[in-house]
Amino acid sequence: MAERTRTGRFSPELRRALIPFALAQFICSYAGSNMNVMINDISEDLNTTVSGVQVTITVFLLVMAALMIPGGKLTDRYGRKRCLTVGLLVYAVGALLSAAAPGIWVLVLGNSILEGVGTALLIPPVYILTTLLFTDLASRAKAFGAISAMGGVGAATGPLIGGFITSAFSWRVAFLFQAAIVILIAVLCRRWVTDPLPPEPAMPFDVRGTISSSVGLVLVVSGILAADDNLAVCAAMIVAGILVLTWFFISVRHRERAGKPVLLSTSLFKNRVSNLGMITQNIQWLMLMGTSFVVSAYLQVVRGYNAIETGLIFTATTVGVLLSSLLAERFARRRAQRTLISAGFALTIAGIAILLPMVSATDGPWAFLPGLFVIGFGLGGMLTPSVNVVQSAFGEDLQGEISGLSRSVSNLGSSLGGAIAGTILVAGITATPGRSYALAMIAVGVAGLIGLAAALALPRGRPGQPLAAQ
Known part of the structure; x- marks a missing residue:
């Protein structure tokens, strides 16, 4: 299978393997944002508060971040496909438990803990197997691009899909939807995914x-x-x-x-390009999840919109992410990775700058659309280049570790986005909602400036080539 990637094209076997990989990244990213539109429904049903839902979302993202590196190390010891399958099953159990949750703490156990652990077990094998199966840089870059794009799409469509299911049925059905997708992925992995390397049971674990x-x-x-x-x-x-x-x-x-x-080799932090790439990854997801939670909570708690109305407003972000993802390959051929990442941050910051005055000037839902579209377009355009920068900085002997570290850094960014921006919003959402909303979004914008500085510090490079090869 590996030899057939030398032309840069995907063989039928690899195309089939890529489907469950991309779906796995999609559903994990989707799970991080879909609960944002269920804030009112979950709060009323489980007799909790906005802060309680915020903690549930943030802990889920934090568990992923904390366990992603150990999850990457376990793949070598027990096998990549086995860890992927176990992770999917743990995730499915967590989703089913969340759907039946009688109270907030059972939801925390199912969603935050079990789904978080499942994700930490299944995502590292996705990236490691992609590296092992797609052997040349061209095909590997396309595969990473497809998987990363599906992650961005999952995060962007989470509010829309979650809002539709919640309004049409119940927030509990949204978790049943996750369980169904994860079980489908497990079936596809069993049929279409092979592990080219045997496990090493004797490998020590820190x-x-x-x-x-x-x-x-x-x-x-x-x-x-x-x-x-x-x-x-x-x-x-x-x-x-x-x-x-x-x-x-x-x-x-x-x-x-x-x-x-x-647990983690210190050599991973000696590569300047990779370090800068991980900073951009962290802040991209901080901005995406921070914006998603803040705008969703503001729409539901302050403006009184229901789940589907909130999800429809976020369609603007979804369209932006999808459009830039579809254009990603064309952009990559014409522009260097540094340029794409820098432009992505600049556009995302511009989207926040558009969003703030328009929302404060009018109560209409249309005021959110231009800013959210620009934010989505900017984020979608830089997710894949950042992954390529980090992954391409190391050889295959370190792909297991760098994959775990890269995903951990991204999920840490997501949890920080929910924690920092969410805490600023929740602190004043009842007393001074407009002010707390503005401060939360400004905090997201300031983080974007840090990401832009890191992107500008990357080597200039040439279009169509990873920085490690230049």
Whole structure:
């Protein structure tokens, strides 16, 4: 199968394998944003608050971020296809439990924990198997592009699909939809996906590193979520998280020098291009999820829109992402990756600049459409180049680790988007809704400026080629 990619074209076998890979990324990204349009429905049904739903969404994204790197390491030990299948089954159980949840804590267990763990197990094998099966740069870039584009489409269409299902049936049916898609993916993987490398059961696993890195990330994001309740607790948790993460990296370096197994090789952070690419990845998803949660919550809680009305407004973002994704290959042939990523950030920031004054000037739903379209178009155009920049910076011997790290960084960005922008919004959504909405979106825009600076620091490169090859 691998040899048939040398021409840069996909063989029938590879085209079939790409379908479940792309669907897997789609449903995981979809799950991160579809709950945004269910805020009122879930709050009323489970007797909780906007803050409770925000925590559920953010914890789901955080669990993915914290466990994505360990998930990538487990693929070598137990096999990529096996981890993919187990992840899909755990995800399906979580989705079914969420659909039947009698209260918010059962929803947290099903959606945030089990679906988060399932995603952390299934996403790394998707990217590792793509790297192993698509052996030349041209076909691999196309495959990564298709998978990343489906991730962007999933995140963008989450509010629309989730809103339709919630309004037509129930928010619980939206979780049944996820379970059905995941089971379909499992069936397709069993039939169409092969693992070219055998597992290595004797490969050691860094349990201590897994625990310390996960605890550090949880403390930092939980501290941000606590900001609207107690600033002292917020600061203490963030500082504690930073200290734990610092200890984790120091421990990794010492264990690496002693020749012991580590969760994450420090060599992954010695590549300047990859580091900048991961910063852009993190902030792209921060902007996407931050915007999705803030606008969705504002529409439902302040403007009183229902799930389907909120989802329809987000169609503008979906159209923007789809259009730029369809044009991505043409853009890649004509423009360097640095240019595409920089332009994406500039457009996304411009979309926020359009959104803020238009929403404050009128109560009509049309005021959201131009800004959301520009945001979607900007984000859709830079998701794939950022993945290519990071993945292409390393050889096949490090693809397992960099895939896990790359996905972890992206999901950390998503959780930070929900935590930072969501916390700013929730803090004043009842007393000063207009002001808190504006501050939350400004925070997203400031993050975009940081991402733009990182993109401009990338090497210029040439159109159609990964930066690592230049």
